[in-house]
Amino acid sequence: MATMDKKNVSMNDVAVAAGVSLKTVSRVINEPDSVRESTRDRVHAAMEALGFRANFAARSLKLGRYGCIGVVMFHLSGGAVDMIDGIADAAEERGFALTMIKKRAGEKMTLAEAARRMSQLPVDGMIFNLRQMVDDFETFEAPKDLKTVIITPMEHPTCSTVSDDQEGGARMACEYFLDHGHKNVYFVSGKKESLSSQCRMKGWRAALETRGIEPPAPLQGDWNADSGYAAGLVLADKPDCTAVLAANDCMANGVMMALRDKGLSVPDDVSVIGFDDELYKTIPNSILTSVKFRHRELGVRALNEVVAGLEAPSSRSRTLVSGVLVERSSVKDLRA
Amino acid sequence: MATMDKKNVSMNDVAVAAGVSLKTVSRVINEPDSVRESTRDRVHAAMEALGFRANFAARSLKLGRYGCIGVVMFHLSGGAVDMIDGIADAAEERGFALTMIKKRAGEKMTLAEAARRMSQLPVDGMIFNLRQMVDDFETFEAPKDLKTVIITPMEHPTCSTVSDDQEGGARMACEYFLDHGHKNVYFVSGKKESLSSQCRMKGWRAALETRGIEPPAPLQGDWNADSGYAAGLVLADKPDCTAVLAANDCMANGVMMALRDKGLSVPDDVSVIGFDDELYKTIPNSILTSVKFRHRELGVRALNEVVAGLEAPSSRSRTLVSGVLVERSSVKDLRA
DNA sequence: TTGTGAAATGACAACGTTGTCATTTCGTTA
């Protein structure tokens, strides 16, 4: 009860209090079955009385590992929450904690810089969450003793990567339009520098070209509803526009509002698909069909990849987590 | 260039390579000015050639501190991103990294349990992000050598706490209604177990009672737009309802849509205020006035509080970060 | 009782740093 105020209680202190050797205390912690029950109880009692807590530094020093995975957030946005959630849950399940650093606003952090900083911290491996291009992407080489996984849609020459299949998701949405009898699909992009936006655009373009359709000029947005609205006003005047793919749900909503304000109906006049499936949170009875990525799963995969590669840091793999089309009623079937 | 593949390069290896003593290498790292330039260069060259990286465990063991702050996420939701962002930036600014663990879905984690787990990890202090009530809140005592800050609207008997001033924010919104000539304010709550929702409701109630107004029965929502819509349908039928405070923007939007569907106009017939100021992202030309909390600032304050208390873990303080009313046009002035 | 092998425990070194204190080297002045 009245725990002593001694600065740090070491295993040695516990050993003395329990009348056993240092090593026996160590055993009680790491291989309890190898010590007699009566002894074990005595040690536990001593630990309790003294308020003993194992010293992380000493343990790690001896063991040569930390039980921590480093996470570098180059970018911390809304969708990142679910991903962190997946990383954290998977980490815990496998007995790891997370050590996190973040690129600061305005700072220009390269992969090399991130690796340098991480390798000063208690980590056995690391995950880079990279949503924008970075200068040294191609040339970067991870520390040979630190398994490194990059979350990014781009392929990396030496590191393992994990990504949503954004391109595939966009292709899926496009084909959904085409399979419903639409002859063309317009595209509203997100911010130019965003890799997600670039990949979604790439998938859209590829899907159209595969069917021999010339993609119309994409409309530039910035992820927010207002930019979608602006795009929608433009699209409302195009007679051949029956299908719009917006790079996220907020812009899709903007497009829909603009169409409505122009006297057009979704889906009767124009069909719309978005990304991320989050509109239902904000719009009651939302009808928007949307491509949803499994960010949580993405995080889980990334962490598992790191842990799997702990023994062979130079191994390399590429994981794509597919998206899902959440169907509602914003796409009209023109085949009737 | 051709870095050796020796498992771990220690300061001793560097010392041998540079022809100096171990301690000199240590000095080059920690107090470069105390070593002659020529020697320093030689050591640096050796470090480079061997690919030396300081061992975190050994350093921490000797120093008795880690340079890491633990973060326990009892709850990881959308608003948490900005908070983490603030924590991470402030941490970096002060030379700390973050070690993070998370309550797993379904798991019932107490403060004591969180503290126990954290104290096995490399941390000098910790932050608990607590958005729901927890069993041992009142009885919990933080480890005496680990400064602990809890992010929660509740006051804690022994730990420092940091919180948005949710109650004050709700009061502010209510008074804004009343100051604009409204005689009463209806309230749509979030999920029952959410402390945020509880505090916002408390502030709403207090503001009305202060002015001698009997608060009407609050409507129960669940944060999502659909529940707001349901509440809106009910409110549309109440002739005395001129003002609605919804516990977040999504529900506020639901309320507005329901009112519109019932033929009522916002703000001409009914005025509405929400919380979090995020509707503009999803709704073009959004008119919703909203109470915005500075989550980033909250994170910064929490981290600073931990760092400030590192030397005196038992100190205790309470910080409230005020909200801001972002005015748009969803509130009608009835005083005319 | 004694002998035996297995189970339980202990002594000691080692992990890679930094602090303490002693020693060497240097530049300056007498």
Add this chain to the structure above:
DNA sequence: TAACGAAATGACAACGTTGTCATTTCACAA
């Protein structure tokens, strides 16, 4: 040139664990 104080460097212990290997204790059979 000698003497001196300051600057630079080094030897060694210590931080709190765990691994190795030796030793003691135990339960059981002879």
